[in-house]
Every structure is written in structure tokens, then in C-alpha cells.
Amino acid sequence: MEVSMNQVIMKQTQALPMIVVRGLVVFPNTLLHFDMAREKSILALENAMVNKQLAFVTMQKDITIENPAPEDIETMGTICKITQVVKMPNNTVRVLVEGLKRAKISEILKTKPYFVSLVDEIEPEEFDEEELENEALKRKLIDEFMNYREFNRKVSGEFLFTQQNTDDTSRLADNLASNLPLKLSDKQEILNTVDVKTRVENLISLLIRETEIAKIDSVIDKKVKSNIDKNQREYFLREQMKVIQEELGDKEGVELEAEEYKQKLSELDLPEAVREKCDKELERFMKMSYSNPESNVIRTYLTWVCDLPWNNVTKDTLSIKKAKAVLAKDHYGLEKVKERILEFLAVKQITGTMAGPILCLVGPPGVGKTSIAKSIAESMGRTYVRISLGGIRDEADIRGHRRTYIGSMPGRIITALKQAGTNNPLMLFDEIDKMGSDYKGDPSAALLEVLDAEQNTKFRDHFMEIDFDLSNILFIATANTLDTIPRPLLDRMEIIELPGYTSEEKFHIAKRHLLPKQLKKHGLKNDNISINDGAIRTVIEHYTREAGVRTLERKIANICRKAALLLVDDPETKVRVTARNMEEFLGKHLFEREQASKKDEVGIVTGLAWTQVGGDTLSVEVNVMQGTGNLELTGQLGDVMKESAKAAVSFVRANAENLDIDGEFYQNRDIHIHVPEGATPKDGPSAGITIATALTSALSGKKVKHDVAMTGEITIRGRVLPIGGLREKTLAAYRAGIKTIIIPWENKKDIDELEPVVKENIDIKPVHDMNEVLHIALA
The missing domain is CATH 3.30.230.10 (Ribosomal Protein S5; domain 2)
Incomplete structure (x- = not known):
């Protein structure tokens, strides 16, 4: 930093031992104590004590340097008088110095065994206190310091009173700079500024900035104190409540909650590792205060453990005759799928124990993939639970979030088990080909363990952190295409293709299932509406073009709504829907039957x-x-x-x-x-x-x-x-x-x-x- 030498008067030059300090600036007319441990500084101090107790104190530019060279030392410092020296433990010395005069190094005479420098005392030209501008600057400086003290009460009132009654403006500026929490570079700049007027102006700017910082600190302190007071009040009230409850013999609160969890856990036949984990969590829960946020996490965890179906098992209905009847009742065609299900039931009936196969039903939309899974669950007497995987991009959706995250919850597998209420449901992974992946992980990779019969006996959810046996679950997945399913995941599943329906199959499905369903949904009966076979075939051939039957069902619903409108107008009429009057219900034909060319x-x-x-x-x-x-x-x-x-x-x-x-x-x-x-x-x-x-x-x-x-x-x-x-x-x-x-x-x-x-x-x-x-x- 360059020293402002305007109006500078060099008084005298003298050789003095030099003490180089770190992290502090000594100003003239101030008292300051600090500790010294470096050998060079201690030797310089000893020399000063035998030489009129005077030493030149200056700051090193970089506080990280252990042994500063001459170029690492600030040229502007302060001639100080050593007023007190105290030896401390660990070979350190505490010294009290009084700043006398600014001085500038003109030459460093020697560097070993300690620094000795030739310094020039600097005396600025007199600051005319009677000049109006100078008086205004002095008053502005004091005003800004008083504003600063309003937000920083660490400054004593006695110090403020003393400064207000100081006639020497140069001394006032140095005293304020020494007592303000300024950056070292700012303090050194004030020391370097010899011209009193410039020094006051710079100090005013620094005071305005420090006042703004003090205002922000004050607001933060109030907020923190308010929060602490609130927490302390809640703590005292809860402690008082606990004492009152103990006197009354009332065990409500955390202890009662813990007892309830203990009771629930004792009723469950838990594996030993799970039991130990829960006991540790209960012990932590009882030691925490009610207001501790961690207690809510443990409470949620214990609730999930208690709600999981550890021992609830539904007994499989292994009647091949009943299963065949249910599958035939709910679905027309799909012979290969029905045959595979009956094979599984037959093997299980003979062996009594067999891990559920992992089936993947692949086919175009609307061919009955999801509904056949419901029928399989019904035929076996198992609980049906569905997990929609379409659009999932986060691995935590499958495995859950770790409890370190705020609002963490178990993944969809554990959630579905809680929803099912049994540990051997039929679990449907719907639209398994629609999963994605991003920076949060690949959910299809998380399914690899779930769908592997050799690994899923010890499935570990990130939230639960305990093993759960998934081997009793009958997993069924559905997909429209195999192209987007990763090969390792595809390898774990048995693929059963559901092709599109023929027109004849659609006709029978519409007649047996779709039409009765829509008539019931729209409040219609065979007494007031009739839809003949020709009408159904016309809808299939001329109003739909799909592999499944979803659009066919929507078209039948359209007919039912039109019929309902006609019946409201004339309740006595009977609506007849035929191929001839189909355009009255569904409009012009959307598709014409595909026909081969008539000529070569x-x-x-x-x-x-x-x-x-x-x-x-x-x-x-x-x-x-x-x-x-x-x-x-x-x-x-x-x-x-x-x-x-x-x-x-x-x-x-x-x-x-x-x-x-x-x-x-x-x-x-x-x-x-x-x-x-x-x-x-x-x-x-x-x-x-x-x-x-x-x-x-x-x-x-x-x-x-x-x-x-x-x-x-x-x-x-x-x-x-x-x-x-x-x-x-x-x-x-x-x-x-x-x-x-x-x-x-x-x-x-x-x-x-x-x-x-x-x-x-x-x-x-x-x-x-x-x-x-x-x-x-x-x-």
C-alpha cells in the first residue's frame, strides 16, 4: 500500500528494534496487548527493554508466512513504548504496548538475530480544528460512530464519552479505527493515511459500511434469540408436563407411545435382526425430547414396521376347476395365457411349495393384460395390488429414500405390501416398458433384485434398512413392447405374448362382457334396448381399427348414451340398434373393410x-x-x-x-x-x-x-x-x-x-x- 504523504513533516530518524506482528495493527495514542512466540520478535523485545523501552511495531503482509523477509513487511508502522511484559507457558510472551508515533521504514539495518530498522517519525501538518469544514468532518465522524454503537453495544459508553470530548481529531480517528472490527487491509490503509482530513473521510465511509453490517447482524440476532426463547419455553413446559404426569401416574406422551410400539412389535413374529433393529430405534426414541425432529422420523419408521404384513398370509385356492372357470368367465380367448396359469397352479398343488413365477404379458393396448392379472388373483384367492411403472425415472421410487432425507418414505414395493395387507399378494408391475432413467438412477436396475427368485428373499428397502422376503409374491408384469425393456430385466421374466383379437373374438368379447357392462353402467335393461349381432359386427368392422377392445367399448358406451337420451324423451319406447341404423348412433363409417384388388x-x-x-x-x-x-x-x-x-x-x-x-x-x-x-x-x-x-x-x-x-x-x-x-x-x-x-x-x-x-x-x-x-x- 502506498502511504499518503500530503502535508507530511519528517521529525527525526532513529534506529529501533523491529517487532513484526501478524493479524493486528497498532495505532498511535492507543494501548494494545498481544502474544509473541517467534524467536526474532522476543529477541527484539529484549533489546527494546534495555534501550528506552522503545520498539518499532509493524505488520507482515501475509499472515501465513512464518519467517517474513523485508519485502513481506509493511513499511508504515508505529513507534511503541513497551509498558508491560509477562512470560506465559509454552515459551510465549504477552506484551502491552503504547503507540506513540507513526513511522516509516527508511532502511532495515540488520535481519539477524532480530530485525533492526532505521525509521522516520512522521508528523502531519496541524489539523485546523477551527476551520468549518474540518469541524463538520469531525462531527460527522462522531455521529456515524454513535449510529454504529446503536447496533453494536459492545462499544462501552465510557469510550464513547471520551472520544466525544477529544480535541485532537488525528487522535480521535486513530482511536476509532483501532476499536472498530475492520478488515486488516482497511486498518493498515488508515495507518498509512497521514493526512488527517483524508483519514477522517475514509473512516466515515468505513463506519457507514460497518453500521449497515451491524444492522443486519442485529436483525439476525433477534430472529435467533426469538427461536431459542420459543424452544426453551417449549422444553420447560414439556418437562413440567412430564413431572405432572409422573405425579398423577399418567404415562401419556413419549413413554406411552413407546409402550404402544413395544406392544405391537411383541405381537409380530419378527426375524431376530429386525427385532434388534426395532429395539435400538425404540431406545433412541425414548431418549429424545418430543420436539426433536428426529423423533418424528423414528415414529414414522416404527409405524411402517408395525404395519407391514410380516405374518399375514392368504391361503392359495389351488382348485384347477375353479381357476379355469374364473379365467373363462372373465376372458374370451387368450388360451396360451390361461394354460400357463393352470400349469403353475397344477405344479403348486402337487409340490405344495413353489416360488411364484415372474410372468410378463406382452401385447398391444386393450387386449386385457391388466384385467387378466386381476382374474389370476381371484382364481388363486390372493390379494391383488397394482404398481404403475409408467414414467418412473427415480430409483428411490422402487427402493425408497434413505432416512437422512426430509420427508423420506419407503419405495413402491413396501408401500404395495402394506396396501395388500398380506405378504403373498399378486403384485402387478403395469407398463414395465415405460420406465425411464436420469441422474437419480435407473429404476429398472432396482427391479433386478425384486424379480430374481434367488435374491428377493432378502429385499432391502433404503428407508426400512431391514430384509423383507418377497419370494411368496406372485409377480406379473405387463408391457406393450419388449424393445425398451433392458436385457438383464427381460432375462428374469417369462414372456407370454398376447396377440391382437380377431374380429370373431372381438364380437364374442363385446357380446359377453362389454355390452352387459355398459348397459349396467348406463342404467339400461334388455326391456328398453336391443343391440343385435349385426350392429356389433358393424361397430367392429367400420368404427374401430385396433388390436384390443378399448375403442370398441367406448363406441358401445356412445350407443348407450344415445339410447338413454331417446328413452328420457319417450320412456315407453324400446330402442333397437341394428347395422342399418348404426349411423344414427355413431355417424358415418370411419373405416371401410380392407379388400384385395379385384384385378391383376x-x-x-x-x-x-x-x-x-x-x-x-x-x-x-x-x-x-x-x-x-x-x-x-x-x-x-x-x-x-x-x-x-x-x-x-x-x-x-x-x-x-x-x-x-x-x-x-x-x-x-x-x-x-x-x-x-x-x-x-x-x-x-x-x-x-x-x-x-x-x-x-x-x-x-x-x-x-x-x-x-x-x-x-x-x-x-x-x-x-x-x-x-x-x-x-x-x-x-x-x-x-x-x-x-x-x-x-x-x-x-x-x-x-x-x-x-x-x-x-x-x-x-x-x-x-x-x-x-x-x-x-x-x-
Whole structure:
């Protein structure tokens, strides 16, 4: 820091021992005591005591330096008189000094064994107390100090009185600076400022800042004191209440609560480790005051332990006959699912003990995945509890939060067990494919332990911190697709696919289940409404297009509401709903029945596609024009489907001669491949042979049979590779009136799984390569 030397008068120069201090600034005309432990400082002190008791005291710039060099020392300090020296334990010395004059180092004469410096005493020019501006500055300084004292009562009244009656402004400024809690850099700056007027102005600015800080401190102190007083009052009142209760023999409060928990825990057949954990928590609970926030956490924990179904078990109903009846009553079709459940019950009936399997029902929306889980629980006599996993992104939702967090709770597994009230419910993980993950963890990873029969005997929730046996639970999961389920989790489950319903199955479901349910819901009876079979089939064919039956149920509900409105207008009438008057209830047809083309055409082939709502037919059209060999692909095709089209073009080019096609077509023809319904994105490899057939037909001029549909992946050498979703695709072909279906040879094994109505009405042709496809498809 530079020293302000305005109006400075150098009085005299003298050589003095120098004491370098850390963390304090000594001002002229002030008394200050401090401790010294460094050897250099103690030797300098001893020399000063034999030399008029005078020493030069200055501060080192960096307090962390143990042995400061000359450049580490402030040049401006104070000539002090040593008035008292006291030896302390641990080889330290406590010294009391009186500041006499400001002084500045002109030269350091020696540094060992202690510092000796040549210092110049500094005497500023007289501060004219009679000058109005100077008097105003002095008064302003005193006023600001009084304002500061209002918020900081540590300053004594005697000190304030003494300063108010000080005539020497320079001395006043130094005294105030010495007693204020300023930063060391600010104090050193005041010491460096020799000009009294500038020093006063700087000190006024510092006082204003310190007053604002003191105001904030005062507000904080009041708030803290208020909170402490409130807590102390509550504590005394509760202690008094406890004494009064003891005198009256009344054991209410914490002790009564603890006794209640002890009683509840004694009635439970808990594992030894759980019992020890609960006893420790009870002991902590009894030692805490009622107002301690931790007591609420322990109270919540003990309540959860008492509420869990440690010993509550429902007895399984293992009657195969009853289970078959319940499943048949609630669901039409779904034979494979019903068969798997009956197998499980049969094994359990024979062995008596068997860990529940972990089933995953996979299928499109609305096919009855959730409702079949309810039926399984009913058939077995188990409690049904459902956990919706859709949108879960936090691992703590499964395993719970640790008790260190405010508002922590157990995870969904433990919560569902408490809700079920038994330790062997049927637990449904709904929409297991809709889980996500983020920085809080991956919930699917937390399910790995839950769904592993070898590990879930000791499931540990983060909140409970005790082992709970989940092996008695029958876990069932549902999903729309397997693509988003992590492989390790998928490996722990047995996959059972629920395909979309056929039109015939939808008809029976609507007639047996949906229609009676909606009639009851809308307060209608068979006496005042009739919906014939033709009406139901019309709703299925012309107002819905889905794999499940949710939309079908909504359409039946629409009919019931319209009927209810008609009955309110005329209670004596009977509403009759038929295929002919369906438009009065549901409006114009939304869909027309898919029909195959009525004639053979060139460059147009019917393909079969799988969608999330079931199978569908897909036309592929190819146009060939004069050009330069450009290939145009339209219809919102995905990358995989575009690659299939390129593979088809490669096959046709390589076999142009055998297919009676001009071998130079890729140079003098432009090819446009289009898949209609261009607004709908399409992807997948199964349209490969369809594109190749349409391309061959367009280039050769040969027509494609109108009643033939096909599905299969093509390679550039013409091999036909297997595909998925054959059941749904064949149903779509049946609805469209297709007579012949071409499928890959490797899918021949799937023919047994197709619907009987499909196998009876459609000729299914398994093929190995494109030559067989063209032989069947081209007229």
C-alpha cells in the first residue's frame, strides 16, 4: 500500500528494534496487548527493554508466512513504548504496548538475530480544528460512530464519552479505527493515511459500511434469540408436563407411545435382526425430547414396521376347476395365457411349495393384460395390488429414500405390501416398458433384485434398512413392447405374448362382457334396448381399427348414451340398434373393410405389415419411366425399409436376364417406388420381397395376381429371411379377402399358431428364395 504523504513533516530518524506482528495493527495514542512466540520478535523485545523501552511495531503482509523477509513487511508502522511484559507457558510472551508515533521504514539495518530498522517519525501538518469544514468532518465522524454503537453495544459508553470530548481529531480517528472490527487491509490503509482530513473521510465511509453490517447482524440476532426463547419455553413446559404426569401416574406422551410400539412389535413374529433393529430405534426414541425432529422420523419408521404384513398370509385356492372357470368367465380367448396359469397352479398343488413365477404379458393396448392379472388373483384367492411403472425415472421410487432425507418414505414395493395387507399378494408391475432413467438412477436396475427368485428373499428397502422376503409374491408384469425393456430385466421374466383379437373374438368379447357392462353402467335393461349381432359386427368392422377392445367399448358406451337420451324423451319406447341404423348412433363409417384388388395389375403388390394395433395390408407401387437411372422412394419410409428397396433393386439388376428384363434399365430408366398412406411412417425389413416383386412386375410388364399377399425380408442374392408378427399379418390378409399368402420358409413352424379361420380360408406358401415368390405371385 502506498502511504499518503500530503502535508507530511519528517521529525527525526532513529534506529529501533523491529517487532513484526501478524493479524493486528497498532495505532498511535492507543494501548494494545498481544502474544509473541517467534524467536526474532522476543529477541527484539529484549533489546527494546534495555534501550528506552522503545520498539518499532509493524505488520507482515501475509499472515501465513512464518519467517517474513523485508519485502513481506509493511513499511508504515508505529513507534511503541513497551509498558508491560509477562512470560506465559509454552515459551510465549504477552506484551502491552503504547503507540506513540507513526513511522516509516527508511532502511532495515540488520535481519539477524532480530530485525533492526532505521525509521522516520512522521508528523502531519496541524489539523485546523477551527476551520468549518474540518469541524463538520469531525462531527460527522462522531455521529456515524454513535449510529454504529446503536447496533453494536459492545462499544462501552465510557469510550464513547471520551472520544466525544477529544480535541485532537488525528487522535480521535486513530482511536476509532483501532476499536472498530475492520478488515486488516482497511486498518493498515488508515495507518498509512497521514493526512488527517483524508483519514477522517475514509473512516466515515468505513463506519457507514460497518453500521449497515451491524444492522443486519442485529436483525439476525433477534430472529435467533426469538427461536431459542420459543424452544426453551417449549422444553420447560414439556418437562413440567412430564413431572405432572409422573405425579398423577399418567404415562401419556413419549413413554406411552413407546409402550404402544413395544406392544405391537411383541405381537409380530419378527426375524431376530429386525427385532434388534426395532429395539435400538425404540431406545433412541425414548431418549429424545418430543420436539426433536428426529423423533418424528423414528415414529414414522416404527409405524411402517408395525404395519407391514410380516405374518399375514392368504391361503392359495389351488382348485384347477375353479381357476379355469374364473379365467373363462372373465376372458374370451387368450388360451396360451390361461394354460400357463393352470400349469403353475397344477405344479403348486402337487409340490405344495413353489416360488411364484415372474410372468410378463406382452401385447398391444386393450387386449386385457391388466384385467387378466386381476382374474389370476381371484382364481388363486390372493390379494391383488397394482404398481404403475409408467414414467418412473427415480430409483428411490422402487427402493425408497434413505432416512437422512426430509420427508423420506419407503419405495413402491413396501408401500404395495402394506396396501395388500398380506405378504403373498399378486403384485402387478403395469407398463414395465415405460420406465425411464436420469441422474437419480435407473429404476429398472432396482427391479433386478425384486424379480430374481434367488435374491428377493432378502429385499432391502433404503428407508426400512431391514430384509423383507418377497419370494411368496406372485409377480406379473405387463408391457406393450419388449424393445425398451433392458436385457438383464427381460432375462428374469417369462414372456407370454398376447396377440391382437380377431374380429370373431372381438364380437364374442363385446357380446359377453362389454355390452352387459355398459348397459349396467348406463342404467339400461334388455326391456328398453336391443343391440343385435349385426350392429356389433358393424361397430367392429367400420368404427374401430385396433388390436384390443378399448375403442370398441367406448363406441358401445356412445350407443348407450344415445339410447338413454331417446328413452328420457319417450320412456315407453324400446330402442333397437341394428347395422342399418348404426349411423344414427355413431355417424358415418370411419373405416371401410380392407379388400384385395379385384384385378391383376402391373407394378402393384399387396404386402402385409405389423402395427401396434394389429396387422394391416400394405400396397407397394412401382412406376418405371424413361430417365437416367434415378431411384425415388416415397411414402415416409424408414432407413431399414429404404435399404430393403435398394437390396431389391440390386437383386433385380443381378438377375435381369433370367427375369426377362432389359439389363440396362438402371441406366436408361427412372424407378419410383411408393407406399400409399404417405402420412404414416413405415419401417422394417419385411416388405423386401413385396418391393422386389413389384419392381420385377413393373420392369417386365408381367401382372401380379390380385389375391396374393406376401411378407418377408430379401437379401441381395434373393434369399427370403424370416419375419415376426405372422399371426396379426395373416388376420389382416383374411379380412382383406386374400386367398394366398407367401411367407419365409423359416416361418413355417409358426403356421400351427395361426387362427383356424385363417388356415381354413387361406393358402399359405412358405418359400426359400425370390424365384419361388415370383413363380407364385406373377400371373
